[in-house]
Amino acid sequence: MLRKYLSFAALAGVLSVSGCQSKSISRGMKAPVCNIDKPVPTYVHFFVANEALKGRSQQENHTQMQFWVNYSNWVLENSCIPMTRNVAEVTFVDLSDHYVLDFSSAHYSLESVLGADRISQIRQQSNHYYALILGSENTFFKGDLHGQAERAPHGHFIALRYNTSQHVLEHEFGHLAWAEHDTETLKEQVGNNDLTESSAVWEWPYIKPYARAYLCANGGTIMSYAPKRRPFYSSPQISFNGEVCGNAKAGDNARVLRDYAQRLRERMASVGQGVAIN
Template identity: 35%
Template sequence: MKLKVVSICLIVGTAFVSALLYFDSQKLVLSQCADEEKVETWVQFVFDYSILNDFSIEALEERIGEDLALSNLILANSCVPMIRKSAGYEFFDAHNAKPEDMLSSHYELNLQHSSLLERAYQEPNFYVVLVLSEDSSYFDFEYKIAETWVDLFPNFVVSDVRAGPLALEHELGHLAWAQHDLETLSSQVQGRTLESMTAEDNQLQIKRYAHAALCGDSGTIMSYEKNIVPIYSSPNITYQGRVCGDAESADNARLLTEYARALRAKVDARSW
């Protein structure tokens, strides 16, 4: 059975450019999802205090809700048995400790909120997202707006407050080892292989099918296309009459499903 979804239009920012998220009930055709228990994942947000100069608490809470709602839409559209929930939010003082990169962000956050990072280390379904203000951010907005380092910090995201709602699931996708589309990835690795850039213990996490896809005039969530369809790549989904994936090279929905099932097994094993 094929399913169609309700149309919606949003303009948001991603890593390189503003992205147009548009999907139409007549153009996006989803597959029927199996009836499967969803693993719960918890996302803890930590905001740079200076963000409060530009955003109210209510606005930040609304942002959290919007980001997670979009993440869950993408997961549901892709038949990934996983749901994202908010673990709440804290604040981080970057006034005297402005991060310069991913490593220093993790280090400085650990000085102020070590319990959160310890929880992320202990609980595989708990993620910490550090959101930096424009003044404290080390990102070049034209080049990158959020990042992860799954090889080193498998449950940690750093983001610029200017990142749009799409950025959260894009980065959480990276933490499941989902990759960009092949053309973008090729330009980024510049002749190297992902295996050569990954610790030996984690090289089995790299799957040949774990890439984003382009379909119609858009790309899936892990792509760098200007137009983004709210799905992970899958050969079982079509947009504008074009298949949004390939079983051999572009099936991030499969990757995320495998990740979710493995995560559920770990969570169940920890339950007392």
């Protein structure tokens, strides 16, 4: 059964950690002190369907997007991940002539309105991403589904429900980096914890056994389906209320994101992109 934040769509730094000190960023959370030099900046182009304006002004939508991005940056900081999120733009689009039934049609509709060149321009920049924010009138986000992310080697596209929770944007960014849900949720969704059995062969190099969310302290890390989601990625170096919130072999999505940040840095360098925020 599809549940909230399911993201199995088949679509198409310098970091040092000191193990002898700890910090408490979020109440109840403890993690090693980390020093991040020149985090990799990422930019999100938000495209908001006009239907999302019903009962909410353009300024309120702008504020909502910034709130989501601020929360993402809090999660990344808590998790000692050398990346930042930034709002590149908030643009309103008219999708009234399009039927958004699923993830594929959501992207097709956006591309039809913006033009293929505009989408290509974003995708050609390694650290730029685009998110389509949909209102309540489409059939895609009926029920419990609140967000979905492109499943591709270098995914750039996310679709979100306009009234979703603050953590969903970063949850979907986690999927773009190949972070996964907790073990219990994966068993429910795909029947087992070995994703290679339910994935295409091209996906196998990106699937890591430690790329799992973690349940801890009556909640779970951001990629989990726990009712109480904690503002950090799973890591054996992070604890919450005295309970470790990760496992080196089966619960280290923070490692997945750090590796992703390093690959992103290398891709940017290969095409002459710097890491300084514009």
